[in-house]
Amino acid sequence: DAGVTQSPTHLIKTRGQQVTLRCSPKSGHDTVSWYQQALGQGPQFIFQYYEEEERQRGNFPDRFSGHQFPNYSSELNVNALLLGDSALYLCASSSPGLAGAYEQYFGPGTRLTVT
C-alpha cells in the first residue's frame, strides 16, 4: 500500500511564474491538507480539501489555490511566484471519520526553489 505521494520531488522556478504541485493521498483517505515549510521552521497550514471543496484555509494569499479531484488526489497552485515562496511543500492525508482526526500521513514533500 503506497503512502502519500507527491510530485515532483524538486522544482526550480523563476519569480513571476506559476507552479502546480500534485499529491495522491494514502489509499482510503478522503481529506488532503497542504503545508508550507520554510527552512528551519515548522510546517505552516495552507489549506485543506474534503469532498472536493476547500474547507479550511490558513493565512496565505489568494495566489495559493488548490483543487481536489473525485479520486481524492489534489493539486496546489501558486501564481506570481515570489522568492519567499521557496520552501518544502508538504501534503498530508487522513481517513474518513473521527479516526482520521487523530493521525495524518505526510508525503515526502516537493522542494520548490524560486530564483
Add this chain to the structure above:
Amino acid sequence: DAKTTQPTSMDCAEGRAANLPCNHSTISGNEYVYWYRQIHSQGPQYIIHGLKNNETNEMASLIITEDRKSSTLILPHATLRDTAVYYCIVRVAVSGSARQLTFGSGTQLTVLP
C-alpha cells in the same frame, strides 16, 4: 488551539530513554495532545496522541500530567534513527473537515552514539 512550549534542543545517548517535555498550560478539556516527528528532509510522521490517560504504542509512550498542563514523550531506547525534530501539538479531534495541525518550532532531538 492551545499553544505549546518545547525546548529548542536536547541530546540523548543511544540506548537510553529520551524524555521530551511539552508545556500546554492553556489546554482545553476537549483538546488532545499529539506528537509528530520530522526526520531531516522527510515529511512529519505521527507518533502518538492522548487525551487524559497515559498512552503507549510501538514507537513511544506519552505521559500526561493529571492537570493536563504538560506532557512528556518517552522514547524508551533511543537509536540514531530517532534523531529528528519532535513536535508537540494540542488540538481538538474533529471528524470530517478542520483537521489542520498547527506546528511550532519543535525540539531537535539528537541521539549521540
